Amino acid sequence: MPKVASRLEQIPPYLFAELDRQRQEAVARGVDVIDLGIGDPVDPAPPRVVERLAEAARDPAAHRYPSYEGSPRFRRAVAGWYRRRFGVELDPARQVMALIGSKEGLAHLIWAYAGPGDAVLVPDPAYPVYRVQTLLAGAEPWTLPLERGRGFLPDLEAVPAEVARRAKLLFLNYPNNPTAAVAGLDFWEEAVAWAREHDVLLVSDAAYVENTFDGFRAPSVLQVPGATDCAVEFYSLSKPFNMTGWRIAAAVGNAEALAALGRVKTNLDSGQFTAVQEAAVAALEEVGEPFVARMNEIYRRRRDRAVAALVRAGLAVEPSRGSFYLWVPTPGGEPAAAFAARLFRETGVLVAPGSAYGAKGEGFFRISLTVPDDRLEEAMRRIEEGFRP
Numbered sequence: 001m002p003k004v005a006s007r008l009e010q011i012p013p014y015l016f017a018e019l020d021r022q023r024q025e026a027v028a029r030g031v032d033v034i035d036l037g038i039g040d041p042v043d044p045a046p047p048r049v050v051e052r053l054a055e056a057a058r059d060p061a062a063h064r065y066p067s068y069e070g071s072p073r074f075r076r077a078v079a080g081w082y083r084r085r086f087g088v089e090l091d092p093a094r095q096v097m098a099l100i101g102s103k104e105g106l107a108h109l110i111w112a113y114a115g116p117g118d119a120v121l122v123p124d125p126a127y128p129v130y131r132v133q134t135l136l137a138g139a140e141p142w143t144l145p146l147e148r149g150r151g152f153l154p155d156l157e158a159v160p161a162e163v164a165r166r167a168k169l170l171f172l173n174y175p176n177n178p179t180a181a182v183a184g185l186d187f188w189e190e191a192v193a194w195a196r197e198h199d200v201l202l203v204s205d206a207a208y209v210e211n212t213f214d215g216f217r218a219p220s221v222l223q224v225p226g227a228t229d230c231a232v233e234f235y236s237l238s239k240p241f242n243m244t245g246w247r248i249a250a251a252v253g254n255a256e257a258l259a260a261l262g263r264v265k266t267n268l269d270s271g272q273f274t275a276v277q278e279a280a281v282a283a284l285e286e287v288g289e290p291f292v293a294r295m296n297e298i299y300r301r302r303r304d305r306a307v308a309a310l311v312r313a314g315l316a317v318e319p320s321r322g323s324f325y326l327w328v329p330t331p332g333g334e335p336a337a338a339f340a341a342r343l344f345r346e347t348g349v350l351v352a353p354g355s356a357y358g359a360k361g362e363g364f365f366r367i368s369l370t371v372p373d374d375r376l377e378e379a380m381r382r383i384e385e386g387f388r389p
C-alpha cells in the first residue's frame with residue numbers, strides 16, 4: 001500500500017480516540033456507560049417529516065439525480081423561513097443553496113476560497129471542521145481565542161493587519177459549540193463591519209440558531225443591513241428538527257460566494273435526494289416553530305437539572321442561553337483529558353474534554369443535553385454521589 005498524502009498526515013490526532021477506546025473497554029466489562037459526549041439528539045424527527053419522506057420516495061421523479069443547487073421548492077421554503085423567522089428577504093434562485101448537511105458546505109466553502117498563502121480566521125475552541133479543512137486546503141488557520149471574560153466572543157480588533165490582509169474567510173458560530181455562548185445583533189454588526197473593511201467573507205455557522213432559552217432568540221447575521229454583501233450563513237435542519245442523520249441544510253446569503261461553493265460541489269457531489277428535500281420542506285412549512293419550541297423546553301429543563309446537580313457537586317457551571325451544551329470549567333483547572341478520564345473511571349459518565357476543540361478549550365469539559373431525561377438524571381446522581389471533583 002502507498003503512503004497516504006502528506007496533507008492527511010498534518011491532521012491533528014483525533015482526541016476522542018482514547019476516550020472511545022476506554023469506553024469500548026468499559027462496555028465490554030459490563031459498565032453501564034452514559035454518554036454525554038456526543039451532541040446528537042436521541043429524540044426522533046417529527047412524524048410528519050418521516051411521512052413526507054416516505055410519500056416523496058414513492059415518486060419515481062425523485063429517483064433521478066437531484067438538481068445541484070437544490071430543488072426550487074426546498075430553496076423557496078428556506079427563503080420563506082428566513083422571511084418569517086428573521087425578517088430577511090432572500091432570492092431563492094441565487095441566495096439559497098441546498099447542502100448535504102452544513103458540515104459538507106462549510107468544508108467545501110474553504111476549498112472555494114482558501115489555498116496556500118491565504119489565512120482563514122478560526123475561533124478556538126471550535127467545531128474542528130473549520131481548522132482541519134483549512135489545513136487540508138493548504139491555507140493557514142489563524143486562531144481567534146474565545147475567552148470567558150469576553151463572553152466567548154472573539155476580539156476582531158486584535159487580528160494583526162498583516163493577517164487581515166491575507167484573510168479570506170472569518171468563521172463564527174453562535175449559539176456556539178462547544179462554549180454554549182450566544183451573540184446578539186450588536187456583535188454581528190461589528191463582525192460585518194470588520195469583514196467589509198478587510199474584504200473578508202464572513203461565514204456564520206448557524207447550526208444552533210433555533211436552540212435558545214429563557215426568552216432569548218438568536219439573530220441571523222443576515223439581519224444586519226447589507227450583510228449579504230460580505231456574508232454567508234449555514235442553516236441546518238439537523239439540530240432544531242432532530243434530523244442529524246438526514247443530511248440536509250442550506251447555505252444562504254452572498255450570491256457570489258454560493259456560486260463559488262457550487263463550483264466546488266458540482267465537481268464532487270450530485271445534490272441531496274429530492275425526497276429528503278421534500279421532507280425538509282415539510283419540517284420548515286408544516287412542523288416549524290412549535291416543534292422547535294417543545295424541544296427547547298425539554299433542553300431547558302434538562303439544563304436546569306444538570307446545572308443544579310453540577311453546582312451541588314462543586315462545579316462552577318453557568319446556565320447556557322443557547323445550543324444544547326453545558327461548558328463546564330474543570331475543578332481546580334485540572335487538564336480536561338485527565339478530568340474526563342477520571343470522571344469516566346469513577347462514574348461511567350462520558351463527557352467531551354474541552355481540549356478536543358482547541359488549545360483554548362483546555363480546562364473545560366462539555367456536557368450534551370441530548371440524552372433521555374432518565375439517563376441524564378442517572379448521570380447527575382452518579383456525579384453528585386460518587387464523585388469528588
Ligand SMILES: *Cc1c(COP(=O)(O)O)cnc(C)c1O
Pocket residue numbers: 039100101102103104127173177205207236237238244247248249
Ligand atoms: C452539528 C454541527 C454542524 C453540522 O451540522 P450538519 O448540518 O448536521 O452537518 C455544524 N456546525 C456546528 C457548530 C455543529 O455543532
